[in-house]
Amino acid sequence: MTKTSDIVIFDTTMRDGEQSPGASMTHHEKLDLGELLEDMGVNIIEAGFPAASIGDFEAVREIARRSKQAVICGLARSTPGDIDRCAEAVRHAARPRIHTFISTSPVHMKHKLKMGENAVLEAVGRSVAQARNLVDDVEWSPEDATRTEWEFLLKCVDAAITAGATTINIPDTVGYTHPEEYGTLIRKLIETVPDSDKVIWSTHCHNDLGLAVANSLAGVSAGARQVECTINGLGERAGNAALEEVVMALRVRNDTLPFATQMDTSKLAAASKMVSRITGFPVQYNKAIVGKNAFAHESGIHQDGMLKNAETYEIMKPEDVGVSKTSLVMGKHSGRHAFRDKLASMGYELDDDELLDAFKRFKALADRKKHVFDDDIAALVDDQLSAAGERIVFDRLCVVAGSDGPQTADLTVSIDGVSAQASSEGNGPVDAVFRAIRQIVPTDAKLDLYQVHAVTGGTDAQAKVSVRLKGEGIIATGQGSHTDTLVASAKAYIHALNKLEARKAKRLAA
Ligand code: KIV
Ligand code: ZN
Numbered sequence: 001m002t003k004t005s006d007i008v009i010f011d012t013t014m015r016d017g018e019q020s021p022g023a024s025m026t027h028h029e030k031l032d033l034g035e036l037l038e039d040m041g042v043n044i045i046e047a048g049f050p051a052a053s054i055g056d057f058e059a060v061r062e063i064a065r066r067s068k069q070a071v072i073c074g075l076a077r078s079t080p081g082d083i084d085r086c087a088e089a090v091r092h093a094a095r096p097r098i099h100t101f102i103s104t105s106p107v108h109m110k111h112k113l114k115m116g117e118n119a120v121l122e123a124v125g126r127s128v129a130q131a132r133n134l135v136d137d138v139e140w141s142p143e144d145a146t147r148t149e150w151e152f153l154l155k156c157v158d159a160a161i162t163a164g165a166t167t168i169n170i171p172d173t174v175g176y177t178h179p180e181e182y183g184t185l186i187r188k189l190i191e192t193v194p195d196s197d198k199v200i201w202s203t204h205c206h207n208d209l210g211l212a213v214a215n216s217l218a219g220v221s222a223g224a225r226q227v228e229c230t231i232n233g234l235g236e237r238a239g240n241a242a243l244e245e246v247v248m249a250l251r252v253r254n255d256t257l258p259f260a261t262q263m264d265t266s267k268l269a270a271a272s273k274m275v276s277r278i279t280g281f282p283v284q285y286n287k288a289i290v291g292k293n294a295f296a297h298e299s300g301i302h303q304d305g306m307l308k309n310a311e312t313y314e315i316m317k318p319e320d321v322g323v324s325k326t327s328l329v330m331g332k333h334s335g336r337h338a339f340r341d342k343l344a345s346m347g348y349e350l351d352d353d354e355l356l357d358a359f360k361r362f363k364a365l366a367d368r369k370k371h372v373f374d375d376d377i378a379a380l381v382d383d384q385l386s387a388a389g390e391r392i393v394f395d396r397l398c399v400v401a402g403s404d405g406p407q408t409a410d411l412t413v414s415i416d417g418v419s420a421q422a423s424s425e426g427n428g429p430v431d432a433v434f435r436a437i438r439q440i441v442p443t444d445a446k447l448d449l450y451q452v453h454a455v456t457g458g459t460d461a462q463a464k465v466s467v468r469l470k471g472e473g474i475i476a477t478g479q480g481s482h483t484d485t486l487v488a489s490a491k492a493y494i495h496a497l498n499k500l501e502a503r504k505a506k507r508l509a510a
Contacts, residue, residue: 007250007259008200008226011037011243012046013275014059015075017234022448022468022475023279026502027059028389034063036274036347037070040267042243044071044226046099050089051082055506057089064093071137073097078127087134097137099169100127104156105144117152125159132164139167141204146170146177146185157193167200167226168193172215175208175238183218190223202226205241207233212241217249220259231275232283232290244268244289244321252316269322270347277382280466280477280496282453289321292375322347324374332366346374348381358384368483369460379455379462379481383491386479390498391416392441394480394491401429401486411436411490433490437497445471445500452485465492469500474507476500 014030017023025033030047037045047063048056064072072093076086078100090096102113102123109115115123124140131138140160142148148156157168170186177185182205190196203219203226205212216227233242247263254260272290276283285292295318305312318324324345330338336359343350343358350358361380366372387393395412406425409432413420422439426432434447449468454461463485468477476499480491 004225005259006225007220007261008043008202009041009243009247009261009263010044010046010073010202010226010228011042011230012204012228012240013037013230013234013243014063015046015048016228016236016240017230017275017279018048019236020234020239020279020281022477023234023281024475024503025278026499027055027062029278030059031062031066033271033274033278034066036267036271038068040264040271041262042070043262044073044097046073046075046228048089049075051076051085054509057085060086060089061092064090064096067093067095069094071095071097073099073139076100076127076131078102078123080127080130083127083130083134087131090135095137096135097139097167098131098135099139099141100131101141101143101169101171102127103144104142104153105147106149107147108144121155121159124156125163128160128163128165136166138165139169139202140165141169141171143171144173146172146182147174150188153189154192157189161193161195161199165199167202169202169204169226169228170219170224171204172206172212173204175206175212177205177215178209178211179214179218182215183222185222186219186224187222200226202228203241204228206235207238207240210238212239213245213249216241216246217257220250220257231271232281232287234275234279234281242288244272248289248316248321251320265320266322267347273347273378273382277386277479280468280479282451282464282466295323330362330366330372330377332363334362334366342374342377343381346378350381354384354388365462365483369462371456371458373456375455376462379464382479383481386495387491387498390495391501392494392498394487394494395419397433397484397487397490399429399433399486407432409433409436409486411440413437413440413494415441429486430489433486434493437490437493441497441501443469443471443497443500445469445476445497448475449477450489452488455481463488465489467492467496469493469496471500472504474500474503476503 047060050057050060060074074086074090076082086098201224203216203224205215229241229243229246233239393414398410400408407429408425410423420440422436424435426435448470451466453464455464462481464481465488466479476496478492478495480488482488
């Protein structure tokens, strides 16, 4: 990055995004996501919070080892232990960064930290100096900056810069500010803080009032040159600024936002799908840029305009964000090469075995379903990838349902390669299926969410089911797809159970 109009994209999907309840990711999922983020041109990847758990530490360390040009960043509280641990995790990166923070607002200092201003100020200088002794690139954040008293914020930022911080991030931790106020705050800080030109100013906005992207852009207009954001806007509560929205706003409205990113925007749709698959969080249909309806035109007037000239109702092209124009793709006569090309155009890179497996599943689906759309293929491959390497594997299911009852489920799964079977009655077929699974794998986990979406239109559409389980303080979300809703339900429950058991085992080991 050289020009003053360049914007650094800082992705925190694996750190702030993962803090969203139920959104945790496995080690391998993080490695895959890290690779995609780097490929798409993200400048800085905040890969986790190394002191939070062994899992976080190992993921940050491995992403750092594999990194090529992206800066790999870890988060650390202002304690010496956190900072050492963070430095240890990022040290193999070609370009390591430590991001350290402490709360500076009166409400946080009094109730959360139980520290006075002097102690916080001392911690700022000490923590940044320690981090700077370990790496050259240090970011400092005053947590809850937008509710911090101005004079104290100035003192803290000044102390951080004096101690060697190279980036100053201004978090709107509780999503409280609005664009004019946030822009003014950034501008005033840049104008007032001594040596403000020696650091990069950064935005970090939460979306509690739905203003995270607008606030981030206001920060950029006011002089910030780093934007912290997450894929699909994932994050605590209402989430963080959505990366895809920030990047496309800068691209589409370059006339009034004359800033450039290094992002390959054609990978945005693939990144969105990957994060949705990994976390089990569906993307809202009308979500800007990556929602299923973001480029759909339903009303006659709009369709007519689009046929005459796409610019009538489209401010960007679907291809710009990696959504292919046609979605009716393949049938049962399509060959393996065409299928592989299709997957590549959708952002999937499978190895030979995975491709063979996906192709078999595609053929089976094409036998059951007249038209196979892109979304069908995405659901099928997501289903396959998320189940890969799991201990409990769905095998077959036979359900008796209907008004007369009792509804029953006869289920076979394999656990570590050994087949297990159970039959159960239930209060409805879904209950019968879930009871059968619990007979084979007893669990105290409670069903926290059960959701069904049709992947495409039509009565032969695949159902995509999301299941969230909660047990012993751990939340795990699973997804499953099939033209039979009950098979999709069984797969989703089993997927969630696999994740829950894996996390419990990891916690035990830790
Ligand atoms: O929202 C926030 O304040 C944060 C900081 C740790 C940067 O995520
Ligand atoms: Zn945050």
